[in-house]
Amino acid sequence: MTEGTGAEMTTGFDEPVTEPTSDDDVYALDRKTVAAILYAVDVDDRDKLIELMEPLHAADIADLLEQINAYDRARLIRLYDKEFDGDILSELDEAVREEVINVLRPDVLADAVRDMESDDVVDLLEDLEEPQKEAILDVLEDSERVAAEQALSYPENSAGRLMQREVVMAPEHWMVGQAIDFMRANDDLPEQFYHVVLVDPRLKPVAQVTLGKLMATRRDVPLHDIAEEEFHTIPVDQDEEDVAYAFNQYHLISAPVVDGDGRLVGVITIDDAMVVLDEEYEEDMLRLAGVSDESSLSDSVAATSKRRLPWLAVNLCTSICASLVISQFEAAIDQLVALAILMPIVASMGGNAGTQSLTVAVRALATRDLTGSNVARVIRRELLVGVLNGLCFAIVLGTVGMMWFDSPMLGVVIGSALVVNMVIAGFAGTVVPVVLDRLGVDPALASGTFVTTTTDVMGFFIFLGLASVILL
Amino acid sequence: MTEGTGAEMTTGFDEPVTEPTSDDDVYALDRKTVAAILYAVDVDDRDKLIELMEPLHAADIADLLEQINAYDRARLIRLYDKEFDGDILSELDEAVREEVINVLRPDVLADAVRDMESDDVVDLLEDLEEPQKEAILDVLEDSERVAAEQALSYPENSAGRLMQREVVMAPEHWMVGQAIDFMRANDDLPEQFYHVVLVDPRLKPVAQVTLGKLMATRRDVPLHDIAEEEFHTIPVDQDEEDVAYAFNQYHLISAPVVDGDGRLVGVITIDDAMVVLDEEYEEDMLRLAGVSDESSLSDSVAATSKRRLPWLAVNLCTSICASLVISQFEAAIDQLVALAILMPIVASMGGNAGTQSLTVAVRALATRDLTGSNVARVIRRELLVGVLNGLCFAIVLGTVGMMWFDSPMLGVVIGSALVVNMVIAGFAGTVVPVVLDRLGVDPALASGTFVTTTTDVMGFFIFLGLASVILL
Structure with missing residues (x-):
């Protein structure tokens, strides 16, 4: 394993690469793929459909569903059936999402929702009408249902709606070794996390340690000694626009969320903030042109x-x-x-x-x-x-x-x-x-x-x- | 140390917090602070100025400098003198930055630039006129100067300009323990990193492992077994707009950058992508209104x-x-x-x-x-x-x-x-x-x-x- 600084790493070549610059639509779904998928749907070829969809990211499948018309969308979803997963649901535009939920078979919907991360479920639920919301809450396990309902009790567009409730935290007096051992012993760590939050006995966050630092430090060093210099906490009722601003202004990667008593209740990560920033911009741009900010290309x-x-x-x-x-x-x-x-x-x-x-x-x-x-x-x-x-x-x-x-x-x-x-x-x-x-x-x-x-x-x-x- | 899922963590309270929602300008510099700082400058009170500026983040100091007029700006910078650091310079708008560089004493400027991260130096250099650029390159150490010049040889607005050249990588056949030991032994790890990139013997990236996963896994597990399922590499000549799109669409946190031969040359992290996304939006919004996209509030x-x-x-x-x-x-x-x-x-x-x-x-x-x-x-x-x-x-x-x-x-x-x-x-x-x-x-x-x-x-x-x- 080598860790290269610029000079070492680039010894292999002296000039910048002069390959043709990638074209504009490098990441867009190409027309051919879309046409092939629609053809598979036309001829009812489920195996071919699955084969064509397999390499696509959930976000791209969601884009595809948004781009085709409602009739093709329903046929595609029915043919795709059990392959449909929760990530696609999270990526869909609100308008199309409701329609898709109505088309999905109840057991497929249940499986899809159970696969989703807690904050994605909340994001899904908050946009739905009451009957659809109930249908999805019914599908969740009890603990997840309670958690989702609790998240929904925070004001709309607040940090509480945005945060993940799974946080990796450690008592402030622990050593590096203790933290690593704890994490090794824990089967239930979040999918993605970037900091260990140090808390006092009353669960108030006092500092945080980046994983890179944790990994690079000897086991007998106190966590406190390697905490990040800058430390921001986010009030759970803060508007998500302010949260996104803080992430952008202070280059945060993740930040602990605290309740009115200053106790840790969750964590917000930069990818959530990026989504909010994206939405805020869209909103500003559309509003400036006098278009309702909930517009989408898939509206009727x-x-x-x-x-x-x-x-x-x-x-x-x-x-x-x-x-x-x-x-x-x-x-x-x-x-x-x-x-x-x-x-x-x-x-x-x-x-x-x-x-x-x-x-x-x-x-x-x-x-x-x-x-x-x-x-x-x-x-x-x-x-x-x-x-x-x-x-x-x-x-x-x-x-x-x-x-x-x-x-x-x-x-x-x-x-x-x-x-x-x-x-x-x-x-x-x-x-x-x-x-x-x-x-x-x-x-x-x-x-x-x-x-x-x-x-x-x-x-x-x-x-x-x-x-x-x-x-x- | 406890790692709570939602249900455990929130046992302490049953209702959402009902504190008054934070007001709109929760993160903006307040007028009082600005007035106090300008007063300290007026009365030439360096100690007071340093005391007032101390709690401010570099991004906020940059905003402050952009908001005051050129005369106050020059006086403030001269009084602040050696306290001025490189982070402030990175955060400044282009128009104000050139002016500030001209006001800074050469030795203060040299210290500030030497403190900056390699990708920030590149970002600073690419906007400057030739004489200022030379002055800053002269201040750098030889290896940093070569690295900066190499980065500048990539096309403008390409992934090559955006990436950090410091990458943490490991041979694909290593075990978790080897990776951790290597990192402990290495004094020169990047400030922020989120993945260990697995490379083949020809330095081609083949997968990446999140630090969380690495930390949570036993020492004798092969890195390959805990690699992320989805893996994207970014061509070094890709347009930064496409890079930002990929980060946003696929929820990437960091992604390895490869040259024309597919070899690892750097890494781009989500915070860089977020800056690009921000700029692209500003550009679109201003262009739609017929305003040149390089406009800033501090222009004359x-x-x-x-x-x-x-x-x-x-x-x-x-x-x-x-x-x-x-x-x-x-x-x-x-x-x-x-x-x-x-x-x-x-x-x-x-x-x-x-x-x-x-x-x-x-x-x-x-x-x-x-x-x-x-x-x-x-x-x-x-x-x-x-x-x-x-x-x-x-x-x-x-x-x-x-x-x-x-x-x-x-x-x-x-x-x-x-x-x-x-x-x-x-x-x-x-x-x-x-x-x-x-x-x-x-x-x-x-x-x-x-x-x-x-x-x-x-x-x-x-x-x-x-x-x-x-x-x-």
């Missing part, structure tokens, strides 16, 4: 349509407001049709500039880079950027307006309106998300509407207003 | 302004196109000002519906849920959603148009235009990102412009066109 037409309606309805109202503003200037437009032709440009530029500021602010709030200490400076920066970019484009657009309609004053009017609207965009794009965040509303959810409404309404108002005063 | 006004210009320029061109379309219907607007008042609604609704479809598609492409096998079904779904939502809002908007301007036919015209534009939005919102992806262009980068241009232009054209034919 009706579900998709329903999920997108609310924000479109809000947008209809706000764009009617903008039209009301325009209608105040009916007489001006009647006199000068050029105003109707040019006004969308002012609104659109403002909307885009506002969206830029807004997205940067939403992201900075999520990563906690935008705080009370720098918000004033950020707003000042956005205003200045609005002035600068506004002036740039005012010159271009002013010239265009001037030449197109042969009216220098029209150029001046549209240029000035653009500068003002872009400054407003920078201001609204930063202030709106910050204020929503302070009010406890997710800025990703509602900022977009507020900001684009502001830039539309103000864009039309300033341009048409200035035009009425100066040109007519 | 000029840099920010410059980074936002390109997409605004594109938007100016596309909105001028839309205005050209409107100008074709000058006569119609001249006859009926209501058209000018209502036309932004059709365009805006289309733009929003298009953005919804687009965001879902961009996200699904990133998670590889949208593939050749389901693209036709997804497009069909988006078209149907467009029809359904279009009809809903057509009824509302048609009624509004009818009543507002007292013209039933105007209601019919705007309602019909809305349905058609929302179907176009659904189609463009899905097809544009898919086509860009196939062409090898990041769909997050360019889709937005294409889609909203389409919905603007088509929205104006259909509404004004229909109105000209039917109403005038």
Whole structure:
């Protein structure tokens, strides 16, 4: 066994490998495999199906099930039958999962659920409707059922839902040798763990030791001497978003979870945090676009349509407001049709500039880079950027307006309106998300509407207003 | 030492903890601390500054430095002086990092860099300009310098840049006891590792053993018998985005990296993958909003302004196109000002519906849920959603148009235009990102412009066109 530092390890070759870079879809299911699997289902060839599915990871099988239509999905699951395991269930999207659970034979479902890790069962249960939930709880052994119900009693999206309840812990006064002997004697260690948590007699975690350190240290060294310098515990009721932030910010691998009295109740590992981070991002991204964050590609037409309606309805109202503003200037437009032709440009530029500021602010709030200490400076920066970019484009657009309609004053009017609207965009794009965040509303959810409404309404108002005063 | 399953561990309490949920900014730097630190800098009180900074994690100190202005930053760093360590440097944003490196005294910088892990040094070096890069390479010991230069010879954003070169490996025929003895004898184990990689005589990785399993197993068991069932290796030239995808999809904790001949050259751990995932998301989110993905909150006004210009320029061109379309219907607007008042609604609704479809598609492409096998079904779904939502809002908007301007036919015209534009939005919102992806262009980068241009232009054209034919 050798443990190489960089220099030793790479003696074998002097240049970097120059193989062709792997293509983009290196990990995606290829079309051929999907087609072969669907063909096996078509001809009812169970052996072939099992052979084709065998090399696939549960996550890939779940993706496959999400990508095919409901009819093929049901036929595939029935043919696959007893081969269907719990890991596939954990990996499935919520919408498809409920459907799959209804298609699975009860005994296959029971076997699948019994195979799952405790935190995966909780994750499965929390998304299900009552009758399906009961059906699955009934399948579990008593101790597992109690554990699952207890986990479900923690608030939704809290550390308590996310944690594994299986923890490897040791009294703080133990030696390395004692810990290793204990682990050798224990048949029931968790599948994956990265630390031994040191606890005091009241079960309060006081430190943790990485397995690598434990392994590399002589048997007679106290565990306390090799504990990690940095040590974070997570309150069981902490929001999972904060948990994910802590893992990301402090590069944690696993962290003990404590109850209100500071006693150890579980452990959260980085892979769970990564899943939360992934979900939070998806949520922010979809919310910014006005899509319900529970959307998935496997939703039905009706579900998709329903999920997108609310924000479109809000947008209809706000764009009617903008039209009301325009209608105040009916007489001006009647006199000068050029105003109707040019006004969308002012609104659109403002909307885009506002969206830029807004997205940067939403992201900075999520990563906690935008705080009370720098918000004033950020707003000042956005205003200045609005002035600068506004002036740039005012010159271009002013010239265009001037030449197109042969009216220098029209150029001046549209240029000035653009500068003002872009400054407003920078201001609204930063202030709106910050204020929503302070009010406890997710800025990703509602900022977009507020900001684009502001830039539309103000864009039309300033341009048409200035035009009425100066040109007519 | 006890290892509890859920049921044992929670005997102490029957109900979930009902403490108040922790507030949103539980991990953010609080304003008071920031103010106290800046005061210590103001009064030049080095002891106080060190005392205040002592409890802060390097990541939080980096955030603090990013949040204050350049003048305070320089004063703080000079006062903090020798206390400044390499971890802070690794955590800093690129823009601020260069500035900080220039402010640090050469010997403080040298000490800081020598403290850093090999992959952090690479991460630091790859973002720096040539003179700064040289200055830092000069500070390193010869072997570290060679290792860093070798890492930098791998393509940017490849697994080779991401990996640690320190790997713990063992010949495949070893027993558990041999592996543990080897590790005890080795002073130079990596800070963090989670697996022992089993290699054949040619240094090709064949399997890996988790430390937990190693620790829990008797000394005379062959390592091969306790190897993990699933085993992934990562090609050294693989794109880091694919690496992050594999970690996320297959729940990897660490994976060996191999060169073109399949030999072990390093290892990537989940925390590195999490950083990449974080960056990829930020990139997608900012790109969707037309902001350069290298933006940061600590950029200067000029840099920010410059980074936002390109997409605004594109938007100016596309909105001028839309205005050209409107100008074709000058006569119609001249006859009926209501058209000018209502036309932004059709365009805006289309733009929003298009953005919804687009965001879902961009996200699904990133998670590889949208593939050749389901693209036709997804497009069909988006078209149907467009029809359904279009009809809903057509009824509302048609009624509004009818009543507002007292013209039933105007209601019919705007309602019909809305349905058609929302179907176009659904189609463009899905097809544009898919086509860009196939062409090898990041769909997050360019889709937005294409889609909203389409919905603007088509929205104006259909509404004004229909109105000209039917109403005038």
